[in-house]
């Protein structure tokens with residue numbers, strides 16, 4: 782059985798999905814080379830691309846304790862200069878502020894600050910709705926990957942981190958599934974929000 786506390790597999794999946802979304806790994810993903818945005822779902826109502834920077838790197842455990850000292854790994858720095866909108870957001874234990882965000886479709890920078898005592902991430906679930914969990918109580922990484930969830934990796938307290946994505950219209954759930962020392966994810970503690978891209 783998978784060790785819930787070791788979340789690297791999910792992160793690899795999420796990262797792969799993010800790269801696939803922008804066709805950086807077109808060969809692996811089956812996307813057309815050069816595609817900027819990969820349509821998600823039947824109607825294409827909720828699709829998004831991660832940054833094309835390729836700067837987001839894989840990292841180790843993201844449990845709240847282990848990740849507490851992690852530095853920001855910015856996403857989409859190369860897109861930031863072209864951002865149509867910037868959303869200032871505070872991450873804390875355990876909420877996003879604001880937790881309800883509406884932006885126009887386009888290039889959006891999330892300028893985040895971690896004011897909590899634990900590491901936090903900003904993850905996006907295209908299509909909205911609740912974050913899927915498996916029967917054993919952990920986030921369902923397969924379903925998240927299938928939904929092309931993408932994220933800014935968790936980073937530690939008293940730091941800033943920017944993530945820029947090209948977003949298409951649709952509903953997205955914002956979430957953080959860093960796990961606290963008590964084994965509960967931040968999402969379960971209420972760290973969730975909604976993003977509406979118009």
Ligand SMILES: [Cu+2]
Pocket residue numbers: 875900901902957958959967968972
């Ligand atoms: Cu968190």
